[in-house]
Amino acid sequence: MEIVSPLRVTDIRVASRDTSRVNVFLDGKFAFSLTLAQVVDLGIKVGRTYSEEEISKFRSASDFGKLYQRSLEYALLRPRSEKEMRDFLVRKKQKREIEQKRYDEFMARLDLDPEYREKVKEIRASVREKNQKARERDFTEDNRFEYVGRVSTGLPRKPGAAISEADISNVVSKLVSNGIVDDKNFARFFVENRNRIKGTSEKKLRLELRAKGISDEIVSEVLAADEFGEKIRDDREEIVKIIEKKRRRGYDDQKLTGYLLRQGFSYELIREML
Numbered sequence: 251m252e253i254v255s256p257l258r259v260t261d262i263r264v265a266s267r268d269t270s271r272v273n274v275f276l277d278g279k280f281a282f283s284l285t286l287a288q289v290v291d292l293g294i295k296v297g298r299t300y301s302e303e304e305i306s307k308f309r310s311a312s313d314f315g316k317l318y319q320r321s322l323e324y325a326l327l328r329p330r331s332e333k334e335m336r337d338f339l340v341r342k343k344q345k346r347e348i349e350q351k352r353y354d355e356f357m358a359r360l361d362l363d364p365e366y367r368e369k370v371k372e373i374r375a376s377v378r379e380k381n382q383k384a385r386e387r388d389f390t391e392d393n394r395f396e397y398v399g400r401v402s403t404g405l406p407r408k409p410g411a412a413i414s415e416a417d418i419s420n421v422v423s424k425l426v427s428n429g430i431v432d433d434k435n436f437a438r439f440f441v442e443n444r445n446r447i448k449g450t451s452e453k454k455l456r457l458e459l460r461a462k463g464i465s466d467e468i469v470s471e472v473l474a475a476d477e478f479g480e481k482i483r484d485d486r487e488e489i490v491k492i493i494e495k496k497r498r499r500g501y502d503d504q505k506l507t508g509y510l511l512r513q514g515f516s517y518e519l520i521r522e523m524l
Contacts, residue, residue, distance in 0.1 A: 256299035257281075262289065271315075276305070282312040285319075313411035314420070317342075321421050325430050329439040332422055333463025335431050339418040349409035356406040370405060377403045437464050437472040441482050449491030452483060453514030489515055489523050 261275040271283045274294060284292070288311055294300075300308070317339075324330070324338055360367050380401045425431040437459055444450055444458065452473055459469045476482045489510065496506055503524050510520045 256301055257305055258299045259294060259296050262294070262296055270319075274308070281305070282309050283316075284308070284312050285315050288312075288315055314417060316410065317413060317417060318421050318424060321425065322430065325425055329436040330431055331433050331436045331462045331464055332426060332431055334436075335422050335425060336418060336463075339413065339421060343413040343418065346409050346413055349406070350412065353406045353408055373403050373405065377401050433464050434468050434472065436462070437468050438476065438482075441472055442476075447491070448495065449488040450483075451488060451514035452485055455483065457514070485515060485519060486523070489519060493523060 257276040259274060259276060260278050263273050263275070265271045265273050265283055268283075271285055272289060273283050274281050274289075284294070292308060292311060294308065320342070321335065321339060325335060330338075360370065384400055422431065440459060440462070441455055444455060455473065456469050459472075460466070473483065474481070492510065492513065493506060496509065501509065506524060507517075507520055511517065
């Protein structure tokens, strides 16, 4: 039975590309990166040794931390619903699966095709040479840094770790528990901003919110009143915006009626307002 020696943490350094993360080195070699909070929570310290099982746990935490960070960045661009976050992660999962398949095919061809292997070596050598020359031009004559761009090989690169359904659920749950993703806040944001100038009907807003995964209970609550008890939207005000805009474009009553019906307004309200 093979005895696996424990691995020692020899260094922990702040990552150069993302200063919110640190790189962990095992026996002098880079192993994985973690956030500072994860390092503290996992109790990782320089000089301590860890088993393969513990190292595997640290790597899983690293992969989850990276996925959560990307999800957090997406969530902070604007308010998101839980369904939007889940859909984002599912797309990321599917993309990573496609990248992994492409990478596996690339590696298999490298093993089986010597001619292709030599061609790849030439491509990589050429790109290294071009990028070295680019780095030499980064500093101008008066020593000012000027990034001139880099060349890519265009070859498949090893993708990030596979994303499981459990990963998706855990990320969404963490975002919800931290108050970053909140269906009610998203619904208020959506209602307050959706076609504010152009106008839209309550019926259309309800359908759009349901498509975003918002429950009927939250939809009804948000459309009834805002956080101050005032009604956010009123179909009579909204329909006026649309009628005024379409009149300027030459819409007659018949054409306007058909358009407004498709926008979700009731026939009675349309006839009254026209």
